[in-house]
Amino acid sequence: VNAIIDRNEKAQLALLGERDIALKPGLGSLTSGEFARAREAVQAGYQAAAAVREQLAPLGVDAEAYAEYQADRRRLLQRTLVPGRVRVTTDADLDARILRARIRARPGRPLETGALHRDLEGIYGLDYFERVDYRLLEEDGQLLLDVSARQKAWGPNYLRFGVALQDDLQGGNSFDLSARLTRVPVNRTGAEWRNVVRVGQRPLASSELFQPLGPGSPNFAAALVEAGADAREVLLDDGSRTEYRINATRVSLDLGRQFDNVAEVRAGLFARRSRIAPRLDDPELDVVDRLSVGWRASLGFDTLNSPYFPSRGHLFELGITASRASFGADESFNVLDLKLVTAHRWGPGTFIVRSEFSDLRNTETPLINLRPLGGFLNLSGLAPGELSGQNIGIGNLIWLRRLNRAPLLPVDNPVYLGVSLETGHAWQQAESVRLGDFTQAASVFLGADTVLGPAYVAFGVAESDQRSLYLYLGKVF
Numbered sequence: 184v185n186a187i188i189d190r191n192e193k194a195q196l197a198l199l200g201e202r203d204i205a206l207k208p209g210l211g212s213l214t215s216g217e218f219a220r221a222r223e224a225v226q227a228g229y230q231a232a233a234a235v236r237e238q239l240a241p242l243g244v245d246a247e248a249y250a251e252y253q254a255d256r257r258r259l260l261q262r263t264l265v266p267g268r269v270r271v272t273t274d275a276d277l278d279a280r281i282l283r284a285r286i287r288a289r290p291g292r293p294l295e296t297g298a299l300h301r302d303l304e305g306i307y308g309l310d311y312f313e314r315v316d317y318r319l320l321e322e323d324g325q326l327l328l329d330v331s332a333r334q335k336a337w338g339p340n341y342l343r344f345g346v347a348l349q350d351d352l353q354g355g356n357s358f359d360l361s362a363r364l365t366r367v368p369v370n371r372t373g374a375e376w377r378n379v380v381r382v383g384q385r386p387l388a389s390s391e392l393f394q395p396l397g398p399g400s401p402n403f404a405a406a407l408v409e410a411g412a413d414a415r416e417v418l419l420d421d422g423s424r425t426e427y428r429i430n431a432t433r434v435s436l437d438l439g440r441q442f443d444n445v446a447e448v449r450a451g452l453f454a455r456r457s458r459i460a461p462r463l464d465d466p467e468l469d470v471v472d473r474l475s476v477g478w479r480a481s482l483g484f485d486t487l488n489s490p491y492f493p494s495r496g497h498l499f500e501l502g503i504t505a506s507r508a509s510f511g512a513d514e515s516f517n518v519l520d521l522k523l524v525t526a527h528r529w530g531p532g533t534f535i536v537r538s539e540f541s542d543l544r545n546t547e548t549p550l551i552n553l554r555p556l557g558g559f560l561n562l563s564g565l566a567p568g569e570l571s572g573q574n575i576g577i578g579n580l581i582w583l584r585r586l587n588r589a590p591l592l593p594v595d596n597p598v599y600l601g602v603s604l605e606t607g608h609a610w611q612q613a614e615s616v617r618l619g620d621f622t623q624a625a626s627v628f629l630g631a632d633t634v635l636g637p638a639y640v641a642f643g644v645a646e647s648d649q650r651s652l653y654l655y656l657g658k659v660f
Contacts, residue, residue, distance in 0.1 A: 204235060206228070206231045206235065207231060208224070208227035208228050208231040209231070210224065210227055265291065265293055266290055266291075266294055266319070266326045267290055267291070267325030267326055269283070269288055269289070269290055270327060270328070271286065272330070272331050272332070273312070273334065274332075274333060275311055275332065276371065277311065277368050278372060278398040280398035281399040282330070282399070283399060284398070284400070285399065286299070286302045286330060287302055288302075294328065299317065299328075303316075305443060308444050309373075310367070311332075311335065312335060313334065313335040313336060315330075315332045316331055317330045317331070340366045340367065341364070341365045341367075342362065342364050343362070344361065344362050344363075344636070344656065345360070345657035346359070346360055346361075346656040346657070347361075347383075347567070347655050349652070349653050349654075357383070357384045357566060359384055360383055361380065361657070363377070363379050364377075366378075372395050374392065374393060374395065376393075377390070377393065384413075384567070385412070386412050387409065387410070387411035387412075389409035389411075390407070390409070391406065391407040392405065402439070403440070403441065404436070404437065405435075405439065405449065405451075406435070407433070407434065407437075408433070408434045409432070409433050410431070410432040410433075411430075412428065412431075413428075413568060415427055415429060415553055415555050427459050427462065427553070428459070428462050429457065429458070433456075434453065435451055436452055436453075437450065437479075438451060439451075445484065446483065446484045447482075448480075448483075449480070449481055450478065450480040451478065452476075452477070452510075453476070453478070454475070456474050456475075458472045459472075473513045473514065475512050476506060477512060477515075478504075478507070479503065479505070480502070480503050481500065481501065481502040482501045484497070484498070484500075487524065487526060489632075491630075491637035491658060491659075492533075492583060492585075492632060492637065493526040493533070494526055494528050495526055495528060496526055497524065497525045498524035498525075500520070501521055502519070502521075503519055514546055515545060515546075516543060516544065517544045517545050518544075518552055519542045519544075521538075521539070521540040522538070522540075523537070523539075524536070524537045532582055532584035533583045533584070535579070535582075535583065536578075536579070537560075537578070538577065538579070539575070539576070539577050553572065554609065556569070556570040556577060556607055556608070557569035557570055558653070559626065559628075559655050560579060560603055560659050561577065562622055563605060563624050563643025563645065563653070564624045564626070564643040565651070566651065570608070572611055573610070574609065574612070575607065576608060577606070577607030577608075579604070581601060581603045582603075583599050583630075584599065584600050585597050585598070585599050586598045586599065597631065598630070598631045599630040600627075601626075601627070604625050605623070605626070606622065606623050622646060623645065624643060624644065624646070626642060627641065628640060628641030628642070629641075635656060636658070637656070637657065637658060639655040639659070640653070640654055640655075
């Protein structure tokens, strides 16, 4: 991003002529993301203008004209603004009705600027645009609300990478490298095509098409196909542990609705073929080969101010999965999944509470819904997937504090110090859940919001003195 800004700055400076005046405020350590220091930036601008006062004087107006200008401004601010027309334009290959549907302002109704600003923030949050702005113009005797959205110069398609590297300091390690390609928009109605490929201990290939049901419609359809494999150590109810290899393919088709970019509800059908086998041949251990077919529904709500290092807001995700023999499944069962995250500023730092829960009911088949625990902020200190069960529960208390208000490097990426306290466990049967079984863990980490995404270096420790080092690039909340 800094490279793009520098390039644009040089291009604009090259256009200056002899009569032009360039102001260069002395910003010192002030960076582009430090909004809390905006007053310092304003003061630096005043000082830069004062230094060239004589050159700027011929461009000014007399005191009487300036007073008239100020009076006009005050009258405009006191006036009830009622646009006669609303115009929305964009240079993106996108139907402008998609943007128009997200703006609540209507001709003939008083303009609520607060609501308009929130609507423009929602359009910017689509991640298609470099700039979203509006103007109020007098045109043909009417007040025109003119909204414009400029497509990102560095998009619209995105390729992002993720890395997960873990070492248990005893010769064991794991490594995963992932790439995510998002193509937006696929068509003029705003469809998105999301693809993920991961290689390493947990290989995965996934492709999802997200299609709005019409320009600007909050309703959508989503089709997904994915295949993957994983190795997990299963904690049996008798206390023994066995490592299994899981291979699974899944397809799903959902219909849903979004609400103001902060909430989503969806429901649909799915089919999943899974094969779970012990990694070492053991005649006493079963191989589970099952077809699950049924319906699923989910509700999500997200107001976190950052998906990487939040300082305020909440996240709530609730999912219900029901496999049914009447749909062609080998067995009927129900799964309830719940995730909660809340972030609050407290003094110079931020406290984040995070919890996840998964509950499987109405089945006697073992290993049919294995959920993993272990890894960074998922019982740190344990290896990824070191604990797995059909029922899991985990809770985290995380403290974050930003370390650098001035850049440490030639870029102004925020750097954070974090500490976590974690507890959780996995069970094969819901009836076996006991609070005394919970595993305790903790971690200390450094995180940075980089151009490649959030990056973390962490040290984790779990009870029984299990320790691990982590290098992680990707989203953890």
